Amino acid sequence: MKLTFLSIGLLALTLSSVLGLGLAQGISTTTTVTDCVIQEVLPGNAMTGAFVTFNHQGEAVEIVDSLIPSVSDQVELHQMDMVDNVMTMGPLQDTTLKTGQRFFRKGGDHIMIMNIAEDSIPQIGDTHTMTFTFSNGTTATCDALVKSLDDVMKEHAASKMAH
Numbered sequence: 571m572k573l574t575f576l577s578i579g580l581l582a583l584t585l586s587s588v589l590g591l592g593l594a595q596g597i598s599t600t601t602t603v604t605d606c607v608i609q610e611v612l613p614g615n616a617m618t619g620a621f622v623t624f625n626h627q628g629e630a631v632e633i634v635d636s637l638i639p640s641v642s643d644q645v646e647l648h649q650m651d652m653v654d655n656v657m658t659m660g661p662l663q664d665t666t667l668k669t670g671q672r673f674f675r676k677g678g679d680h681i682m683i684m685n686i687a688e689d690s691i692p693q694i695g696d697t698h699t700m701t702f703t704f705s706n707g708t709t710a711t712c713d714a715l716v717k718s719l720d721d722v723m724k725e726h727a728a729s730k731m732a733h
Contacts, residue, residue: 572693599628599706601667606700606714608641608683609676609722611691618692620645620681620700621722622674624668632705633665636681638714640698644684650677666684676726692716 605623612618620638632713636645662679674680681700692698697713704710717725 590617596644597717599631599708601626601631601702601704601710602710603700603702603710603712606712607722607725608638608692608698608714608716609688610694610716610718612719616686617682617684618686619676620674620683621676622681622700622702622712622714624667624672624674624702624710625670626672627669629706630666630668631708632701633667634705635703637701637703638681638683638698642683642686642688646684647679648680648682649679676722694718 587661601661602625604625605621607622608620609618624633633647636647638645647665648659649662649664650657650659652658657677659682672679686692694716698714698716700714701709701711
């Protein structure tokens, strides 16, 4: 009788391990983007920033491409850092999205839209489609609202106070 209970226990343990592994492998990876904003282009400039919140679930992925074709063909992911009390900007070094949210905001990680042609300058109130491609082959898209510098700064200040 003990052998039967032991055999049943081992069989149950084996099945739960196999089923658990199957469930773990079946977890889907999803990434969505929200809070998509393009800052107005300031006079005399041909570039601006864009901001977004990545909402990611599942295995980590890399952001491999970002597009805003109605504004410019040159869109790059950037980061801002403080070096010797001076803010510096350059290409984003860590493009990894892990489970949870990752914020691209003014004064931190952000999207740089460069070489904006005079006839493609986004106007306050317009929306432009932003598309991101990830290392697992998936994409996420949102309509980014163009906001004034004042509105972007107000939202930035409010988000800093919330944290």
